[in-house]
Amino acid sequence: MLIQTRPDPSPSAHDRVYRGLRTRIMHGEIEPGQALTLRGIGKEFGVSMTPAREAVRRLVAEGALLLSSSGRVSTPDLSNERIEELAALRALIEVELSSRALPRAHMALIDRLQLINGTISDAVRAHDPVGYIRTNLEFHRTLYLRAQAPAMLAMAETVWLQLGPTMCKLYGRMNRTEAPHFHRHIIAALKAGDEPGLRLAVRSDVTQGLRMLTT
Amino acid sequence: MLIQTRPDPSPSAHDRVYRGLRTRIMHGEIEPGQALTLRGIGKEFGVSMTPAREAVRRLVAEGALLLSSSGRVSTPDLSNERIEELAALRALIEVELSSRALPRAHMALIDRLQLINGTISDAVRAHDPVGYIRTNLEFHRTLYLRAQAPAMLAMAETVWLQLGPTMCKLYGRMNRTEAPHFHRHIIAALKAGDEPGLRLAVRSDVTQGLRMLTT
DNA sequence: ATGGATTTCTTGTGATCACAAAGCCGCGCA
DNA sequence: TGCGCGGCTTTGTGATCACAAGAAATCCAT
Numbered sequence: 108m109l110i111q112t113r114p115d116p117s118p119s120a121h122d123r124v125y126r127g128l129r130t131r132i133m134h135g136e137i138e139p140g141q142a143l144t145l146r147g148i149g150k151e152f153g154v155s156m157t158p159a160r161e162a163v164r165r166l167v168a169e170g171a172l173l174l175s176s177s178g179r180v181s182t183p184d185l186s187n188e189r190i191e192e193l194a195a196l197r198a199l200i201e202v203e204l205s206s207r208a209l210p211r212a213h214m215a216l217i218d219r220l221q222l223i224n225g226t227i228s229d230a231v232r233a234h235d236p237v238g239y240i241r242t243n244l245e246f247h248r249t250l251y252l253r254a255q256a257p258a259m260l261a262m263a264e265t266v267w268l269q270l271g272p273t274m275c276k277l278y279g280r281m282n283r284t285e286a287p288h289f290h291r292h293i294i295a296a297l298k299a300g301d302e303p304g305l306r307l308a309v310r311s312d313v314t315q316g317l318r319m320l321t322t
Numbered sequence: 323m324l325i326q327t328r329p330d331p332s333p334s335a336h337d338r339v340y341r342g343l344r345t346r347i348m349h350g351e352i353e354p355g356q357a358l359t360l361r362g363i364g365k366e367f368g369v370s371m372t373p374a375r376e377a378v379r380r381l382v383a384e385g386a387l388l389l390s391s392s393g394r395v396s397t398p399d400l401s402n403e404r405i406e407e408l409a410a411l412r413a414l415i416e417v418e419l420s421s422r423a424l425p426r427a428h429m430a431l432i433d434r435l436q437l438i439n440g441t442i443s444d445a446v447r448a449h450d451p452v453g454y455i456r457t458n459l460e461f462h463r464t465l466y467l468r469a470q471a472p473a474m475l476a477m478a479e480t481v482w483l484q485l486g487p488t489m490c491k492l493y494g495r496m497n498r499t500e501a502p503h504f505h506r507h508i509i510a511a512l513k514a515g516d517e518p519g520l521r522l523a524v525r526s527d528v529t530q531g532l533r534m535l536t537t
Numbered sequence: 538a539t540g541g542a543t544t545t546c547t548t549g550t551g552a553t554c555a556c557a558a559a560g561c562c563g564c565g566c567a
Numbered sequence: 568t569g570c571g572c573g574g575c576t577t578t579g580t581g582a583t584c585a586c587a588a589g590a591a592a593t594c595c596a597t
Contacts (some may be wrong), residue, residue, distance in 0.1 A: 119580070144548065154581075156582085158582095164336070167582060177549085179589090189472075199455070258404060261385070261475065315553075336550090359578065360578075360580075370553075373551065373552095393562090394559085394560095394579080530587090538597105540597090543585070543592100544591105545592075548589080549588085550585105553582105554584100555581095555582090555583105556579105557579090558577105559579095560576080562576090563574090564571105564572090565568105567571100
């Protein structure tokens with residue numbers, strides 16, 4: 108069989124599949140318990156089973172997917188204990204990240220955060236759960252990128268990934284009326300250079316968002 | 323991510339390769355910068371390239387291996403900033419784990435920890451770096467298992483994994499004279515039920531062990 | 538019509554192969 | 568002697584295939 112001429116020079120096939128699935132999971136576009144098949148993934152991304160399997164294996168290793176004993180793959184349905192753990196991890200890591208970002212947070216960053224916060228409000232008003240989750244993550248990531256701590260950010264994103272399907276389930280059935288108000292606390296603490304206030308605001312935002320996840 | 327405690331009766335090929343490489347890396351048996359080949363790994367474990375590639379991809383995703391732009395795979399040589407980040411992560415996560423383990427730490431656990439600590443001293447006296455690293459990790463894991471927090475423990479192990487080759491380089495050229503004395507502080511705090519003391523002891527043990535890693 | 542057995546289909550697993558790109562070695566030329 | 572340069576080799580990538588195990592559908596007997 109001839110190699111199909113792909114115009115993409117840099118991204119390998121498994122990487123495209125991995126990124127595609129990853130963002131879908133992190134943004135909460137796949138609900139918990141949904142089953143996936145390697146051949147289906149391969150057909151969707153136009154590749155064979157081999158890259159699909161590698162991408163799935165990687166996501167399983169990161170806790171974003173669950174591999175049943177028979178090898179079947181699906182999105183995990185988290186227990187309340189697991190959710191509490193992941194929320195605690197978010198609090199630990201993201202508080203540290205925000206604290207490290209504070210000294211480098213200049214006005215341009217704060218402006219961008221306020222802009223993103225406005226987009227969150229738009230998504231809330233439009234009752235768009237996926238848009239809400241995606242923009243909310245963008246808010247946090249924009250702040251944490253300033254921490255210049257890639258290993259910590261990767262850890263935080265791994266936690267987000269594990270919570271993705273569960274957040275899909277939650278925000279699907281809940282109707283927010285406004286953007287999370289702790290984001291305003293975060294921005295205010297950044298403006299004031301108030302580190303204890305920032306830590307408290309980030310911790311509150313993370314735990315408040317996940318307290319309602321535990322049924 | 324190795325969450326299930328029971329060994330699978332029929333471990334698949336990629337899982338055997340993954341576990342084999344993982345323990346070798348975590349125990350510091352591979353020094354940083356060492357190159358690996360898929361065919362070599364496959365031959366070593368008696369499998370073809372496919373499971374070897376899946377295992378390598380998984381370890382790359384966990385930060386235990388580095389994939390160069392040309393696809394070559396090797397153990398990473400960490401920068402000082404990265405080491406500092408990982409040390410901070412260890413401090414954050416392991417302090418929390420020890421704190422959660424404290425209420426469940428009974429006498430049998432403390433006895434086991436003291437036994438393991440004795441084995442660490444033996445490894446130090448025998449100038450056995452790999453044995454020292456392995457037993458040291460066993461000390462921490464034994465304590466953290468009591469926290470009943472598998473997601474957090476998995477995160478901690480991922481950090482250990484990333485530090486494995488670097489610890490190999492360090493402990494190879496350093497000659498310890500005694501077991502880490504903060505382990506005695508940890509055991510004392512466990513006996514006394516002293517949570518602040520335990521948090522301080524764990525944090526000290528982690529950061530002290532990694533301060534000398536930054537060249 | 539219903540429950541159990543059997544067949545069929547689906548799905549994951551791992552080996553193998555063709556191919557491309559990167560490394561490596563040695564030959565030849567200045 | 569130093570430096571390209573062309574070929575050979577090594578190595579990763581992804582498609583394809585045979586196989587086994589599980590799930591689903593079908594069929595037969597009561």
